[in-house]
Amino acid sequence: MTKPQTNPYRLPTSVTPSHYNLHIRPDLESETFTGNIDISIDATENVSEIVLNAKEIELKSARLVGGGNATEASDFTYDEELERVTIQFDGEATPGSYTLSIDFDGILNRKLAGFYISTFTDESGEERKIATTQFESTDARQAFPCFDEPAMKASFEIALTVPADLFAASNGPIISEVVSDDGSERTVKFGTTIKMSTYLVAFIVGPFEATDPVDVDGVPLRIIHPMGKGHLTSFALESGAFSLKYFTDYYGIPYPGEKLDLVAVPDFAFGAMENLGCVTFREVILLVDTERATQPELLRIADVIAHELAHMWFGDLVTMEWWNGIWLNEAFATFMAAMCTDAFNPEWRRWDQFSLERSAAFDVDSLQKTRPIEYEVKSPADADGMFDLLTYEKGGSVLRMLEQHLGPDRFRDGIRHYLKKHEYANTETSDLWDALEEVTGDPVRSTMDAWIYQRGYPLVNVKQCDGCDKTILTQNRFFYKAPEDADETVWPIPMGIRYADSDGNPGSMKMLMTEDDVEVAELASARWVNANGGSNGFYRVSYSPDLMTSLRDAMGEMEAIERYSLADDQWAAMAAGSSSAIDYLNLAEGYSGEDDLDVWTLLTRNLASLERILDDEAARSRMRSRLGTLYSAGLSRLGWDPRDGDSPRDLELRGLLCRSLGITARDEDAMARLRELHDGYLTGTTIEPNLAAASANAVAIVGSASDYEAFLGRFKDAATPQEERRYMTLLSSFPGEGEFQNTLEMCLNGEVRSQDAPYLAGGAMFNRHHGFTAWEFIKSHWDEMLEVYPDNSVVRMVSGVQALSRPEQVADIKQFFETHNVPTGQLTLEQHLERLDVNAASRQREVGPLTEWLLAD
Ligand SMILES: [Zn+2]
Structure with a gap:
C-alpha cells in the first residue's frame, strides 16, 4: 500500500x-x-x-x-x-x-x-x-x-x-x-x-552566441550571450573557471555534468538559476566590462556565479526532499559563495562584507512575524514564498556560525561525507546534521535544530558581577517590539569571546551557551570583553555601561567586523527603544578615524535615515554639518583623487564617502566636484568607476529636467548592463515632479523591462520629495502590476514602503493591504508592515529629542 x-x-x-x-x-x-x-x-x-x-x-x-x-x-x-x-x-x-x-x-x-x-x-x-x-x-x-x-x-x-x-x-x-x-x-x-x-x-x-570553451580540468566552460556582447564575457569566464575548480576541490567530488554553460538572458525574474550544466543569469550579473564596473558590481557577479556553481553539487547532485528544505540548498549556496569569493579575491574581504547580509537577516528576524528557517510548505505559492532573507541570509549566517564553531576543516569533511552519502538522492535537514555528527562527533543536531526550527535569535547581555568575581551572561530573544506574552525561547549559542586580560594581553575562548544564564570566571578581571568575537555568531550583544565604555576605549584592538557589530547592535537597540538616536549619533561620531568599507557602509546608511526623519530645517542643517565633519574626517585618509595602489575596497570607500558627503551632508564643495566629475563622465573622460557611480547619484538627487533627459538617454543607450541599471535606477531620484511621474509611467509602459520595473517602482518610494506619490501610483495600478510583473518581484517592490514612516502614510499603506494580498509573499508582506510600525514608532520617539539636542548644541 x-x-x-x-x-x-x-x-x-x-x-x-x-x-x-x-x-x-x-x-x-x-x-x-x-x-x-x-x-x-x-x-x-x-x-x-x-x-x-x-x-x-x-x-x-x-x-x-x-x-x-x-x-x-x-x-x-x-x-x-x-x-x-x-x-x-x-x-x-x-x-x-x-x-x-x-x-x-x-x-x-x-x-x-x-x-x-x-x-x-x-x-x-x-x-x-x-x-x-x-x-x-x-x-x-x-x-x-x-x-x-x-x-x-x-x-x-x-x-x-x-x-x-x-x-x-x-x-x-x-x-x-x-x-x-x-x-x-x-x-x-x-x-x-x-x-x-x-x-x-x-x-x-534564440539568436545567442557562445564564447570558445575554457577547459577546466576536463569540463568545457562557456558563456552564452545575446549576439554582439562577446566583449563583456571575460570576467565571468575567469570567475566561473575559478569557482568550478574551487568547488571540485572543496567537495572532493567531480563536477556532476559533462559541460557547463553560463547563459545571459535579457529578461529574467531572479538573479540566476542553477540548472545543471546550463545556468541562467540576468545579464547584469554575468556580462561586465571590468574597466567600467564598480567593486560591488564585480563582487556581486563573482558571488552569484559561485553561488550557482556551489549548487551543482549542493542542490543538483543532492537535493532537498520537499520545498520546506529549500533553505538547505540556498543557505548552503550563500555560505559557499562567500567562501569561494573570499578565495577568488581576498582583497574584497568577503566575510567582512557578509556582515551586511547578516544584518539584513537580523532585521527581519527581530520581528514578531518572522518565521523559522525551516517552515511548512504545502502549495507552490508557499514554496515561492520561501525565497527570502531568512532562507538565504539567516541560513547562510547560521552555517557560518556552525563552520566557525566546528572548525573549517572538520566542517568541510562533514560536507564531503554528506554529499557522497546522498549523491543522486534527496535529503531532509537532519541528514546534514547527522553527517556532520558522524564526522566530527560533536552534538550538531541538537545545537542546530534550535536555530533552524525556532524563530528569532538571542540577545546576549553581558555584565560583571558585583563582588562575585564573575562575568554574567544572560540571553533573551531580541525583538524590535516584544509581544505581550513573554517569549522564553533559549538557544544553544556557539559563542566566540575575545578579551584583554588584566595586563592587556589578548585572549579568546569558545563556549556553547546552553542555559539562559551563565557565569564565567575567566573574564572577571578582563579589561574588555567582546562577547561576539569575530562577529560570526547569529546573536546580538548588549553590554552593561561599564563594559561598553571599556570596549569603546579599546576600539583600536577590535577587528573591523567587530567594530561593525558594535555599531549594528547599537542601531538595533535604538529601533527597539532601548537606546536613542542621540546615543547612536554619539557612537557614530567616535568612528571618525574608521578606515573600513563595511563599517562606513553601515554608518552612512543609518545616519542618512536619521537625517531623513528630521522635519525642522535648522536641526537638519545642524545634522548635515555634523555629518559633513564626520565624512570629511573619514575621507581625509583617501582624498578625492584615486591613487596607485588603492585597494578595491578603498576605491569603493572613496566613492561612498564622497557620495555621502554630497548627498546626505549636502556639502556644497562635494556636490560641485561630483557634478564636475559626472559632466566629464558623460563627455567620455575616464573616471574611476566607483566615483563615476557616486557622481551620477549626486547629480540625480538635485538634477534638472535636462539632467533627467541625459540620464534617460544613457539608460537607453548604455555601454554595459551595469551602466544601464545605474541610470535606470537613478531615474527615480530626481526632484522634479514631471520627471518623477515620467519614471513611474515607465514602470508600466514597457520602456523598463518587467524584470526591473518592480524594483524601480519600489525604489521610487525612497524619493525624498515624492515617495508617497510612488506609493499612490503602485496602489492605483496594483492589478495591472500583478498581471505584468513576475510573481516573485511584487513583494520585493512593496519592501520600498519602509521609506514611508509618517503616521498618516503608514495608516494608508496598512489600510490598502487589508484588502489586497501578495500571493507569493504574504508572510514577507506582513513583515514589511510590522517593520513599518517599528519605523513609525521609532520616528515618533526619536525626532523630538534629536531635534532639541541638535539645536541646543
Ligand atoms: Zn541558490
Missing part, C-alpha cells in the same frame, strides 16, 4: 518516473510550442489513471506502453488549482515498468516563468526573440507534463527542433544536429543528464 498523501498538492507515489525523453518544437513567431515526451515509469500498484503536473499546457494524446501492450488514454481531466492532469486509461495496468508517451502543446508566456519569451534589440536595431526556461520552484509543468516534485528524480534526454539559424542549448552537451530537408529547421539532441529534479531542467533557443 501507498500511504495516502495528506498534502493535496503532492502527487500519488504509486507511479514514479526514472527517465524522460523530451522533444520540444518552439514557434517563436506565434509564441507557442508543441512537444512529445516518453516518460519511463514504474508502477507499484495496479493503475487505471496517472496523475501528472501540468499548467497551461494541453495534452493531445497519451498512451501507456509496456508488458507487450499499448493502451490509449481515454480521457484527460485538468485541475487548475492543483496544477495537475489526470490521464485515464480503459482497463488497469499491473505493477511494472512502462513508457508513458504524451503529445502536448503550450504557450510561450511573457511572465518570465516556465517556458517564456524574452526579447532584445540587436545591433541593427531589430527586436529579436528568445525562448527560454525558468522552472524553480514549480514551473517545469508549464513546459511539459511531468512529476514536478524535487524528490521524483529522473534522467533527461532532451531534443529541440528550432529554426536553423538559431542557437540552442540545454543541460547536456549537443550529441547530434540534423538539418531538415528544406534547410529551414535543425533538430538538436542533447546528452542524457544525471538523475535530477525537474526544476533543474533548462533549454534556451
Whole structure:
C-alpha cells in the first residue's frame, strides 16, 4: 500500500518516473510550442489513471506502453488549482515498468516563468526573440507534463527542433544536429543528464552566441550571450573557471555534468538559476566590462556565479526532499559563495562584507512575524514564498556560525561525507546534521535544530558581577517590539569571546551557551570583553555601561567586523527603544578615524535615515554639518583623487564617502566636484568607476529636467548592463515632479523591462520629495502590476514602503493591504508592515529629542 498523501498538492507515489525523453518544437513567431515526451515509469500498484503536473499546457494524446501492450488514454481531466492532469486509461495496468508517451502543446508566456519569451534589440536595431526556461520552484509543468516534485528524480534526454539559424542549448552537451530537408529547421539532441529534479531542467533557443570553451580540468566552460556582447564575457569566464575548480576541490567530488554553460538572458525574474550544466543569469550579473564596473558590481557577479556553481553539487547532485528544505540548498549556496569569493579575491574581504547580509537577516528576524528557517510548505505559492532573507541570509549566517564553531576543516569533511552519502538522492535537514555528527562527533543536531526550527535569535547581555568575581551572561530573544506574552525561547549559542586580560594581553575562548544564564570566571578581571568575537555568531550583544565604555576605549584592538557589530547592535537597540538616536549619533561620531568599507557602509546608511526623519530645517542643517565633519574626517585618509595602489575596497570607500558627503551632508564643495566629475563622465573622460557611480547619484538627487533627459538617454543607450541599471535606477531620484511621474509611467509602459520595473517602482518610494506619490501610483495600478510583473518581484517592490514612516502614510499603506494580498509573499508582506510600525514608532520617539539636542548644541 501507498500511504495516502495528506498534502493535496503532492502527487500519488504509486507511479514514479526514472527517465524522460523530451522533444520540444518552439514557434517563436506565434509564441507557442508543441512537444512529445516518453516518460519511463514504474508502477507499484495496479493503475487505471496517472496523475501528472501540468499548467497551461494541453495534452493531445497519451498512451501507456509496456508488458507487450499499448493502451490509449481515454480521457484527460485538468485541475487548475492543483496544477495537475489526470490521464485515464480503459482497463488497469499491473505493477511494472512502462513508457508513458504524451503529445502536448503550450504557450510561450511573457511572465518570465516556465517556458517564456524574452526579447532584445540587436545591433541593427531589430527586436529579436528568445525562448527560454525558468522552472524553480514549480514551473517545469508549464513546459511539459511531468512529476514536478524535487524528490521524483529522473534522467533527461532532451531534443529541440528550432529554426536553423538559431542557437540552442540545454543541460547536456549537443550529441547530434540534423538539418531538415528544406534547410529551414535543425533538430538538436542533447546528452542524457544525471538523475535530477525537474526544476533543474533548462533549454534556451534564440539568436545567442557562445564564447570558445575554457577547459577546466576536463569540463568545457562557456558563456552564452545575446549576439554582439562577446566583449563583456571575460570576467565571468575567469570567475566561473575559478569557482568550478574551487568547488571540485572543496567537495572532493567531480563536477556532476559533462559541460557547463553560463547563459545571459535579457529578461529574467531572479538573479540566476542553477540548472545543471546550463545556468541562467540576468545579464547584469554575468556580462561586465571590468574597466567600467564598480567593486560591488564585480563582487556581486563573482558571488552569484559561485553561488550557482556551489549548487551543482549542493542542490543538483543532492537535493532537498520537499520545498520546506529549500533553505538547505540556498543557505548552503550563500555560505559557499562567500567562501569561494573570499578565495577568488581576498582583497574584497568577503566575510567582512557578509556582515551586511547578516544584518539584513537580523532585521527581519527581530520581528514578531518572522518565521523559522525551516517552515511548512504545502502549495507552490508557499514554496515561492520561501525565497527570502531568512532562507538565504539567516541560513547562510547560521552555517557560518556552525563552520566557525566546528572548525573549517572538520566542517568541510562533514560536507564531503554528506554529499557522497546522498549523491543522486534527496535529503531532509537532519541528514546534514547527522553527517556532520558522524564526522566530527560533536552534538550538531541538537545545537542546530534550535536555530533552524525556532524563530528569532538571542540577545546576549553581558555584565560583571558585583563582588562575585564573575562575568554574567544572560540571553533573551531580541525583538524590535516584544509581544505581550513573554517569549522564553533559549538557544544553544556557539559563542566566540575575545578579551584583554588584566595586563592587556589578548585572549579568546569558545563556549556553547546552553542555559539562559551563565557565569564565567575567566573574564572577571578582563579589561574588555567582546562577547561576539569575530562577529560570526547569529546573536546580538548588549553590554552593561561599564563594559561598553571599556570596549569603546579599546576600539583600536577590535577587528573591523567587530567594530561593525558594535555599531549594528547599537542601531538595533535604538529601533527597539532601548537606546536613542542621540546615543547612536554619539557612537557614530567616535568612528571618525574608521578606515573600513563595511563599517562606513553601515554608518552612512543609518545616519542618512536619521537625517531623513528630521522635519525642522535648522536641526537638519545642524545634522548635515555634523555629518559633513564626520565624512570629511573619514575621507581625509583617501582624498578625492584615486591613487596607485588603492585597494578595491578603498576605491569603493572613496566613492561612498564622497557620495555621502554630497548627498546626505549636502556639502556644497562635494556636490560641485561630483557634478564636475559626472559632466566629464558623460563627455567620455575616464573616471574611476566607483566615483563615476557616486557622481551620477549626486547629480540625480538635485538634477534638472535636462539632467533627467541625459540620464534617460544613457539608460537607453548604455555601454554595459551595469551602466544601464545605474541610470535606470537613478531615474527615480530626481526632484522634479514631471520627471518623477515620467519614471513611474515607465514602470508600466514597457520602456523598463518587467524584470526591473518592480524594483524601480519600489525604489521610487525612497524619493525624498515624492515617495508617497510612488506609493499612490503602485496602489492605483496594483492589478495591472500583478498581471505584468513576475510573481516573485511584487513583494520585493512593496519592501520600498519602509521609506514611508509618517503616521498618516503608514495608516494608508496598512489600510490598502487589508484588502489586497501578495500571493507569493504574504508572510514577507506582513513583515514589511510590522517593520513599518517599528519605523513609525521609532520616528515618533526619536525626532523630538534629536531635534532639541541638535539645536541646543
Ligand atoms: Zn541558490
